[in-house]
Amino acid sequence: MLAEVDQDDASNDEKSAADLEAVFDVPVRLSVVLGRTRMPVAKLLKMDIGTVVELDRQVGEAIDIYVNDRLVARGEIVLVEGRLGVTMTEIIKAG
Template sequence: MASDMSLKDFEGRTTGTDLEVQPVVKDLESVYDIPVQISAVLGRCTMPISSLMKMGPRSVVELDRKVGEAIDIYVNNRLVARGEVVVVEDRLGITMTEIIKSDRG
């Protein structure tokens, strides 16, 4: 399930203990400017180099996903969400429909 909350929604909230009264937003401010790589993967395929070399304009590469199937969203090469492709004005965008819970503790 996707969440529509932003970091502004956390302003004024505390981390949950009496000793820690700093708002959650203050705790996150140090990471705001760290760049991350975001990738949206529509699908994958495997082919021999000989087939790749024969490709030209208007060639079609068949992917392992079906039309309407969710795409994978990676942050720094780690799967974090699934979503759908959307059109925003004259550009493509992604709507996150599912957040993937990490096994890291």
């Protein structure tokens, strides 16, 4: 038996893809968290150029990638033409 393709289903798929284009220009805030630390304000105020801040992550450990304060992926720092970048290694499923 042959399955019939419903014309409405096909047009709904196209309409959904076209509707998605409306959000392509919506700005979002992307944050990449290398690590975190806690320190008293007095220590923060004493920081100067070259001060080393110890973070809660190890070298080579995955970094967190947030979109609008929501964790969406993990990744690694990369160097591209002398600039720092991030490559995603894991997408976090919404839960």
